Amino acid sequence: MLGKCFFLICVISVAASVFTGNVSALSDAVLEGAARGVELVLTMAGMMCLWGGIMEVFRTAGALEKLSRLLSPILKRIFPKAFSTGVGKEEIIATVSANMLGISSAATPFALKAMEKLDEVNDIPHTASDDMVTLAVLGCSSISLFPTTVIALRHAAGSAAPYSVVVPIWICSLICTASVLLLCSLTRRKNRGQL
């Protein structure tokens, strides 16, 4: 995927620079970009290091379990079938909690296991069941409590208040997640069967 992205960006860049008569700027831009890439990661490193450590402290203190307990009454409404049968319930809770804490390395294996279990009880094997759709959609719009990379990059770019976007991000992801969940429940198989 990245290889294709790179190629596409290169082709468009070269074509556009020919069009605007700016070809000579390209080679300088590459040199500058490569240096800036390393620089950027270096400026981010301190921030990523600090927040990685702090998140790990909360994880060891049992934040994942606490969040799971907090979330399960809400998730019960969102995944009615999985919660009534109990199949995949634990994994769903773990996936959503890990996503919220921004630990995608933990969320992905949980998600895979949850999807496998949901697939086993899926009565129409080749189309995704309602709970599967909901879980995947939740994974895409994941509410992250602490957007480390965004803040680190804002800091690296010299923002006056790198953290100021945290609350708008919460509001945005909350509204987006609520709306996609609504869409999920509106397009449930049962409803479509009746239509």
Added chain:
Amino acid sequence: MIGLISSLVIPAVLLSAGMLMFRRGEYFNAFVKGAMDGLKCTAELVPTMVILISALYMFTKGGAAELLTRLFTPLCESLRLPAEIVPLAVTRPVSGSAATATFASLLEVCGADSYPAITAAIMMGSSDTLVYVIAVYFSKTRVKSTVRVFAIAAIGSLLCLFLSSVLARVFFLGDCI
């Protein structure tokens, strides 16, 4: 008010982490481990960032970004979106590291606290690489058609894009929608 809450969040988080570490020594070891992981994670970013930022510099300096922005300005203006966000809106659903690099170069070109940059920051923080997530989530299942998931997720990220620009205007420009 929102500014105050935003600036209190971080000290509160740090304080509670510090309290945990004060109570038990093992939490400090956890901090060291997590910080090391964070550092490794960042170091792994270097090769992709270098190649993508180089490409994006070509994209900006060669005039492609400007052309693209100019092309989309009429459409974006009618939707009240900053046209500079178009490259990010395209890469965000497809590739996580490409989006990170695009976001970084946008911050540099427009300035970290400009309207396009704030919109981009909100969008980056509240959406995910949906193509990747869906591909991974369904990789071990028998499901063949993921049209419904893609449709809902795509609507979600479009909504996220609009909402980001609205929130950026409300919170940072003092504009009342």
